[in-house]
Amino acid sequence: MSGVVFIASLVVSLALVHRPLGDYMYRVYSGTRHSAVERVVYRLIGVRPDAEQTWGGYARAVLAFSAVSVLALYGLQRLQDRLFLSLGMGPVPDHIAWNTAISFVTNTNWQSYSGESTMGHLTQMAGLAVQNFVSAAAGMSVAIALVRGFARGRTDLLGNFWVDLVRGTIRILLPIAFVGALTLVAGGVVQNFAGPQELTTLTGGAQDVTGGPVASQEIIKELGTNGGGFYNANAAHPFENPTSWTNWIEIFAILLIPFSLPRAFGRMVGQVRQGHAITAIMAVMALTSVTLTGVFELSAGGTVPQAIGAALEGKEVRLGVADSAAFAAATTLTSTGAVNSFHDSYTPLGGMMTMVDMMLGEVAPGGAGSGLYGMLVLAVITVFVAGLMVGRTPEYLGKRIGPREIKLAGAYFLVMPILVLVGTALAMASPEQRASMLNSGPHGLSEVLYGFVSTSNNNGSAFAGLTVNTPWYDVVFGLCMVIGRFLPIILVLGLAGSLATQSAVPESAGTLPTHRPQFVGMVIGVTVILVALTFLPSLALGPLAEGLS
Amino acid sequence: MIRMTRLPGRLTRQVPTAVRTLVVLTLILGGLYPLAVTGVAQAFFHDRASGSIVRENGKNVGSALIGQLFTDRNGNPVRKYFQSRPSAAGDGYDPLSTSARNLGPEDVVDSPGRPSLLTQVCARSKAVGELEGVSGARPYCTADGVGAVLKVFPAVGPVARAVSVNQPCPVRPFLSTYQGVKVECASPDGDYATGRTVPVRGDVRAVVPPDAVAASGSGLDPHISVAYAELQAPRVARERGLAPAVVEALIREHTMGRALGFMGEPAVNVLELNLALDRALGKER
């Protein structure tokens, strides 16, 4: 019952906040004025803030920035022992460093390392946390560029990536993160630069209490839908998530931007109701998933949960089963991947829900930015499939969905399933890679499948039993993350470019209405049938086989 | 608006800008921001920002947020203390090696060198039962504290043979017959892979609460459930020569309720409770 109130309180809070925040984001991305700080930044980085880019220029800027970020982050990890605040940690092994650099730049935050024993404070703070900000801001920029493609007409200009990046970071993420970080500290999240502090426990044992700039990283990890934990235990760690209310705040932070962006989208295209429809699609899918996950976990299906008497394995007492399930759903529905409980030990069907959430393509509501652009691509495909049924060449927001648009949208929607399916098949065909599974039988398969679903969707959570700090998994998952992030981004920007050049078709009674419940239902249907059902065979051999026995 | 000159596929032209941008943003987000948060946090929430360290007699004895082991050098429970949950963090509650067990819900068959999750649960249940003087029985657990799991043969069709797979010979199987077939103990070198796995629920109800047998996600869970605390209360009271009511009162005192009445679950902070007990004892002397 308290679980229901918990979810309801999140829904109400998001309902209240998404509007002002969405309006604010609309102003941030549509404004023509630059603050004094921003002007200084633009001068330093050598960007003329009013020079707009074509889709190609925008894409090249995203890619250049990301490539530079990967190299810098890789270097920082490899050299951390020679810099300060390393806590005596050695250089990160090369394949882990490559995987981690990609992981944080792609907003995935898959971790094949254990934070407290691998990363010094400087790497965490000046490497990983910075990427938490900018990878989220980059995702938001791409989404905004796509929205501009819908909102504009007869232009090939989509805005300036550097400006969008800087604004998203400084005007949106940074202020919220600052307030959020202090709130978390008030709840007990640590924020210092100390190393492990050895003390003697009550019974005379030794314990090293760790320190670090955790709160400042924890909040952006959730707000930017990143998910990379300061510690190995991620948000289950009491120093990352000490109380049931910090848990609420972290879930709220995860959902905040993805659920506010549709509002900004509605404002930018000049039809607030279109934003409402997108929000509704996301909300229906999210609520369904949250509810199902909660029900499966609370009913404790499976032999071990039954033996235990509750699905409490891998969960914290203070957070409880229901709220942990809510976090699990939120983190997988977005591209966050932070965990406050360990999905590997979830009930079979509860664990399956976390996979299904990601298999939807991370669109309900998805990552910061990536959720909105993923959803808009799905809307485009839906408009195309069903829009023909009103007897018109399909159009969305006045833009015709022709061969070029459907080519880009179709390619977008192929990327993730192909990565997941091919990757899983390769791993499952190799005895060497299968040896990484901690569990046997269908659950072992689930571990591998989860890994590919998570990395290809840039989620980052895991069925953590799988040993992934091997060169093969580090490299292959790294590839999944890079391709799963940037190929769709290029396609989305291409789509944006194509849409921007079109002049809008005026709306009439013959236009397919894309703001009504029927459209909401249609997008959900297309998403479930075309995206999620693709995975039914693999789900059947993994969690379904386990859960239906 | 000024149109940027079209760069024909030149990714590299953007690189200097990218480098400069990353440097500037790193200074802001990786330098100024964490420093500012740390400054304000240390100024206003010094204790919390520093790890909620608990001091006793001038010495740091732990963090109020990090669970501890209350066991002796040999790993046996110190009977005067409330015990924490099972932990998979290193050798137990090691903040340098936080981890969950990550075993799946159907991990029920032991393999050499690795007991199944079910057996770990059953063994812990049995141990807790013995420690607290209550029944340690659980569904799907044998009386000797392993997973009550049969392998039946053939995998499809009527049962011809049944083996209690987690009970190596010469242990007596937890069931004598299964569907009319005599249940065998598991031969140490037997390969039972071709059998069908059948966990047997049994008809017992667990007395030991769930959190007592399930490992936490962090391996550092500082809390136990109120039920688990109450299960331990008589033993602790007995060991310390305290009235049960005193211990019960301390449990209530150190129970953190649901935030705002609906967030999370009520939880008892074990370190704080044990410290309070030590102090209570000190006062009584």
Next chain:
Amino acid sequence: MLEPHRLLTSLPDAIRKLNPATLWRNPVMFVVEIGAAFTTVLAIADPSGFAWAITGWLWLTVLFANLAEAVAEGRGKAQAATLRAARRDTTARRLRNGTPDGRAAWDVVGAAELRQGDVVVVEAGEIIPGDGDVVEGIASVDESAITGESAPVIRESGGDRCAVTGGTKVLSDRIVVRITRRPGESFIDRMIGLVEGADRQKTPNEIALNILLAALTIIFLVGVATMQPLAIYSKAQNPGIPDTLTLDSDGVTGVVLAALLVCLIPTTIGALLSAIGVAGMDRLVQRNVLAMSGRAVEAAGDVHTLLLDKTGTITLGNRQASEFVPVDGVSELELAEAAQLASLADETPEGRSVVVHAKRAYGLRERRPGELEHAEWAAFTAQTRMSGVDVNGRRIRKGAAAAVTEWIVVNGGRPGGDVAAIVDGVSASGGTPLVVGEATEDGARALGVIHLKDVVKEGIRERFAEMREMGIRTVMITGDNPVTARAIAREAGVDDFLAEATPEDKLALIKQEQEGGRLVAMTGDGTNDAPALAQADVGVAMNTGTSAAKEAGNMIDLDSSPTKLIEIVEIGKQLLITRGALTTFSIANDIAKYFAIIPAVFAAVYPGLDVLNIMRLHSPRSAILSAVVFNALVIVALIPLALRGVRYRPASASKLLSRNLSLYGLGGIVAPFVGIKIIDLLLPVMS
């Protein structure tokens, strides 16, 4: 719609289409064919009833798809054969020196030798040898070979009725024709090409849909192929489970993989897509419209603005008497009687309408001209612009205001100020005034005015309301003055009008609409319509129109019916809706197929998965076979729908969507559950 014999006659074509060299253009069915070939090999290598049954049905799936296309094309082929008969080799009398002088000497040449610019003479009973314009003479021509309309039409030199089509027959008189097209490019040649679908090119929309279907095919191809390592692992994890027909230690058997793949890829729409397109064009041909490209048909569905000529489309095309307005001192009855008398000799529709109105409104019996003795009739001519009668010394005239006024003055009378006022009033209300005057020995005077009004066609208002609901704006084009135009526009319920329209105005209007992103459709016939026809997204030229107009438009209406445009829009929409509906249906089908095949394949190794077998199909092999059979039969079942198009009623997009979504979306989910279950029940009975 789909007679059995049509299926039978199309069968050879369908088999010919199995050729992979042609089939690869349809990626979905190409994949099915590869699957069928693959299972054939497997069935030969390891024969079993199940393998052969699957193989057979996979081949049938491809065949059914080909059949759909062949049937759709077959109809066009029959029509083309008729047209070819009309094109039979004719000879032509080519005038020497190419002079349009009909009395010049000629040579007899084969029609195929005619070149552009040649001048031929054609007399009654002869076939016109090629497309061209009449440069001399007038003739009635039988164009039934093209239009199917048996009533002859008049073709004459000059003006907008000068175009003649090769293959049509001159019934009377003699004309001289200048050939405007080379042989092989004539109208009738193009028509044959169009109805045969020989030069059918994929429309943008069809291309986009094909891309989506290819993407879906790829995803399911990958999905099915990558299932194998997972299946092998699962089987190996349960070594005690015996091999089954569907799953052994090498994974899912090839036959089952192929079956699963074929069931999941969008075969229904893949099979019918081409037939839908052919049938859509065919439906236009049935209505005697020739679309020069499929793109134009699609554009018709997208049209925002219809430019409609007033005359013939919105109004009946002639004005009718609606009121008699007498001058002071004359009673209405008096005027009505005079008007009737004056109009008896006027055989124009307007004149007839005066007689009719006098009878209807005043009960004046129509009198035959012969009834009145000694009457001298003055028939209506374009020169006098009036008609009338002289009887018993009384002369009555009715006609154009100016003409009658002048007549009165000539006869020594004065028209009077109130006549002018009435005339102005009628004009101001959008009507046309006819003045009735009489001259007696006492002098001449005006009796009053006949108010002639344009009569809006019955039902047109409702039609426009439908259009509005469909989101289409109607604009009336008329040469009338703005006052008249507004009155008619209001009465007909059009959204807008363009009065005193010149061809330049039309062109400007189209450009302006297009500027705002709107698609425009119009009809036209005259040479001066050509620029507008070319500019419009859908330009329908009347077959009676000039060659220039026919050249400029992208559709030709053989019936030359001005209301055809509305039907064309509906056909365009119906084509798109049919595609969308069947796509939705096809994709929605997948749910049931998953639920049939996944448990059938994997329940052996994981018995719990049997709960997914919600249809309770009685065995794995029956489940898989039923899904494959359903998948094949649904193509056949939907061929009539693909050919006929889904039922289309004009409605708003929102209503259309709701209706089609519940019919083809929900129907697509439910139908296969029912169908597969029924087949599963029938299979044991049949075998």
